[in-house]
Amino acid sequence: MLKFPDHQVAGHQALRGQLGPQIDESGRFYKPLQQDERGSREAAFYNALLHSNTKVKKQILRFFPAYYGTQNIEASDGSGLHPHLVLQDVVSDYVKPCIIDIKIGSRTWYPQASEDYVAKCLRKDRGTTTVSLGFRISGLQIYQAENSGYWKPDRNQIHKFTVDDVRSVFRKLISSNQSVCNSDYGGIFPQLLELKSWFEDQTDFHFYSCSILLIYDGESENKGGNPHSMIKLIDFAHVFSGNDVIDHNFLGGLCSLIKFISDTPAIHSTKP
Numbered sequence: 116m117l118k119f120p121d122h123q124v125a126g127h128q129a130l131r132g133q134l135g136p137q138i139d140e141s142g143r144f145y146k147p148l149q150q151d152e153r154g155s156r157e158a159a160f161y162n163a164l165l166h167s168n169t170k171v172k173k174q175i176l177r178f179f180p181a182y183y184g185t186q187n188i189e190a191s192d193g194s195g196l197h198p199h200l201v202l203q204d205v206v207s208d209y210v211k212p213c214i215i216d217i218k219i220g221s222r223t224w225y226p227q228a229s230e231d232y233v234a235k236c237l238r239k240d241r242g243t244t245t246v247s248l249g250f251r252i253s254g255l256q257i258y259q260a261e262n263s264g265y266w267k268p269d270r271n272q273i274h275k276f277t278v279d280d281v282r283s284v285f286r287k288l289i290s291s292n293q294s295v296c297n298s299d300y301g302g303i304f305p306q307l308l309e310l311k312s313w314f315e316d317q318t319d320f321h322f323y324s325c326s327i328l329l330i331y332d333g334e335s336e337n338k339g340g341n342p343h344s345m346i347k348l349i350d351f352a353h354v355f356s357g358n359d360v361i362d363h364n365f366l367g368g369l370c371s372l373i374k375f376i377s378d379t380p381a382i383h384s385t386k387p
């Protein structure tokens with residue numbers, strides 16, 4: 116039985132009769148292949164990843180959703196059967212999933228893109244923190260407490276985020292989840308450093324307009340349990356061959372994100 120995701124924070128949503136992802140009860144996430152080359156590019160990347168036991172170390176593969184091929188299922192917009200990527204639902208085992216979708220790179224357009232697409236991306240990149248920070252938040256939900264539930268700004272609010280707004284998001288993240296920097300639990304911060312070391316070396320792929328999801332469980336954190344904090348790379352509609360050159364756009368954005376988080380004092384920290 117398929118349903119619309121309860122915890123989707125960005126991207127095309129299966130709301131109001133639109134084409135968007137669906138989930139099932141067995142922890143699978145069904146992402147509709149986008150009509151044009153974006154869909155085929157994303158499927159090609161997942162297939163390359165699946166058969167890349169030589170190129171991509173197992174240790175790094177854990178930063179990607181598991182991929183189970185493509186499947187024709189009923190589209191969420193009622194248009195009938197449509198091919199979907201069948202992926203691991205990376206938030207299915209969280210009680211209160213807290214998610215930040217961060218689009219990495221100081222530019223989201225790619226060299227091969229049309230003038231119109233470059234212009235569209237440039238407008239958005241300049242109008243958000245993409246150019247100033249090397250990344251932007253595309254969506255988020257942070258669980259606050261039983262009575263207040265999730266803080267989940269809408270798309271328009273997110274698009275207006277300034278550098279200060281991004282800093283306050285990370286202050287909330289760090290103060291509500293000590294595992295962000297805590298290497299004991301393999302927290303988010305050590306995983307970002309591990310991902311950075313891969314990007315300092317890999318020359319097979321260039322990831323444009325790709326997101327890192329920062330994920331942790333608001334519930335277990337609130338109850339002092341061992342938080343299960345993860346980072347996951349998603350959205351490979353604009354992945355191209357690296358042509359033996361490192362992905363300096365993604366790597367630069369990732370380095371900036373790491374620096375930004377490490378410089379962000381938590382709300383309750385003793386840091387000045």
Ligand SMILES: Nc1ncnc2c1ncn2[C@@H]1O[C@H](COP(=O)(O)OP(=O)(O)OP(=O)(O)O)[C@@H](O)[C@H]1O
Binds near residue numbers: 136
């Ligand atoms: N494997 C997954 N498991 C759980 N949630 C996911 C998964 N992949 C994506 N999501 C959710 O869906 C949102 C959008 O994902 P994605 O960026 O792949 O969609 P998109 O429509 O291609 O986005 P864009 O508009 O940036 O092109 C993410 O922010 C996340 O909340």
Ligand SMILES: O=P(O)(O)O[C@@H]1[C@@H](O)[C@H](OP(=O)(O)O)[C@@H](OP(=O)(O)O)[C@@H](O)[C@H]1OP(=O)(O)O
Binds near residue numbers: 125218270352
């Ligand atoms: O990357 P964002 O900020 O989520 O914006 C997306 C994005 O521009 C997307 O294009 P692409 O990355 O899939 O090529 C747009 O899809 P369409 O080209 O099908 O319109 C989305 O509409 C953008 O989302 P938003 O509506 O939030 O700007």
